[in-house]
Amino acid sequence: xxxxxxPVAELRRLLSAVSDxxxxxxxxxEADLMQTTFLxxxxxxxLGASFMAIHEAVMTQQQEIDxxxxxxxxxxxxxxxxxxxxxxxxxxxNAAITGLQFQxxxxxxxxxxxxRVNGLRESLTALATHGEGMDAExxxxxxxxxxxxxxxxxxxxxxxxxFGLKKSVSQRDMDSGEIELF
Amino acid sequence: xxxxxxxxxxxxxxxxxxxxxxxxxxxxxVSAVDGQDGLNKAKEKTVDLVLTDQNMPxxxxxxxxxxxxxxxxxxxxxILMLTTESSDEMKAKGKAAGANGWLVKPFDPxxxxxxxxxxxx
Numbered sequence: 233x234x235x236x237x238x239p240v241a242e243l244r245r246l247l248s249a250v251s252d253x254x255x256x257x258x259x260x261x262e263a264d265l266m267q268t269t270f271l272x273x274x275x276x277x278x279l280g281a282s283f284m285a286i287h288e289a290v291m292t293q294q295q296e297i298d299x300x301x302x303x304x305x306x307x308x309x310x311x312x313x314x315x316x317x318x319x320x321x322x323x324x325x326n327a328a329i330t331g332l333q334f335q336x337x338x339x340x341x342x343x344x345x346x347x348r349v350n351g352l353r354e355s356l357t358a359l360a361t362h363g364e365g366m367d368a369e370x371x372x373x374x375x376x377x378x379x380x381x382x383x384x385x386x387x388x389x390x391x392x393x394x395f396g397l398k399k400s401v402s403q404r405d406m407d408s409g410e411i412e413l414f
Numbered sequence: 415x416x417x418x419x420x421x422x423x424x425x426x427x428x429x430x431x432x433x434x435x436x437x438x439x440x441x442x443x444v445s446a447v448d449g450q451d452g453l454n455k456a457k458e459k460t461v462d463l464v465l466t467d468q469n470m471p472x473x474x475x476x477x478x479x480x481x482x483x484x485x486x487x488x489x490x491x492x493i494l495m496l497t498t499e500s501s502d503e504m505k506a507k508g509k510a511a512g513a514n515g516w517l518v519k520p521f522d523p524x525x526x527x528x529x530x531x532x533x534x535x
Contacts, residue, residue: 276427284434326523329431333520336425337498340469409500409518411529414509 240374247382251360258353262346269342276335283328290321355389358382417462417534418442422452422478423496424470428519432465432496435523436530449473453481460487463534468497468504476511483512492533496521 297314300306359382419441421432433443444461446452450473452466464482468475475495482488494515495508505516515529 280427280430284430287434329435329523330520332427332431336428337519339425340498409498409520411515411517411525412505413515413529413533414513 240378243375243378248360251356254356255353258349258356262349262353265342265346265349269339272335272338272342276332280332283332287325294318351389351392355386358385358389416440416442418444418459419463419465419530419534420444420446420452420456420461422446422449422464422466422470422475424448424467428467431523432521432526435521435526438523439527439530441530449475449478449481452478456482456488457485461491463530464488464491464493465496465530466493468495468499468508476507479508479511479513494529494533496526 301311301314419436421429421436421443422445423429423432424447429445429447433445436443444455444459446455448470449466452464453473456464464479466475466478473481475497479493479495482491482493492514493512494517495513496517496519497504498519500518508516514533517526517529
């Protein structure tokens, strides 16, 4: 006797296909995010090292300038100009320090996104395994039960994911953050 | 004698920038990579100020503060949080744990030094 193709079996097959397809994409997303984190980390390490080397060179140069200033008779106004350059360099160093911190916040956001991707992949796995051992003679009831179970499972996983995540980084500009003393 | 600041952050670039800014202002800096490392280093040498991140692996900033406040030598040492967290709820938790101030990342070196000077001179 030919086997009866019931809607519940068809639904399970479709869910399984959606699950496999989705998980395949999420694996790629996770790999790209990990690579982005790696590249950002490498970039900031090199930028940080260059920043330190430039700062050290500028400090050494300023010491040399101080020596020249104290021993040579320079034209009027030179001291003033050098002081202004120093102040400008100081402001730019501070701005660079603030800017270099954005990699840290970006990494936190990527880490959060990777956790969400993993959570979604687990949910998709659950989607594919739901409904095993269904009774084809009661397909309508079984489909209803399957959908309720799936919904509950996704809600539970979604809640668990939310509690496990750090708060999102909401910084939207390059200014420094607020300060409060208790 | 230069005052010593314990800077705790799991981000290498942040530790580098905090140490650079504080050293440029004449402070000595001890760095730690997470709350547990910070607690260990705080026990080795009592510092004048603790500046800590909140979200870190192994031990977070709030737990570090609670542990430090239980140590006799850290009952009155100023502790500042330097974190991306900016909600009133988290600030209240920080205050309850024993933090003396809250700085939201990213920090401006000039403003950071002003706050540190205000707190420990």
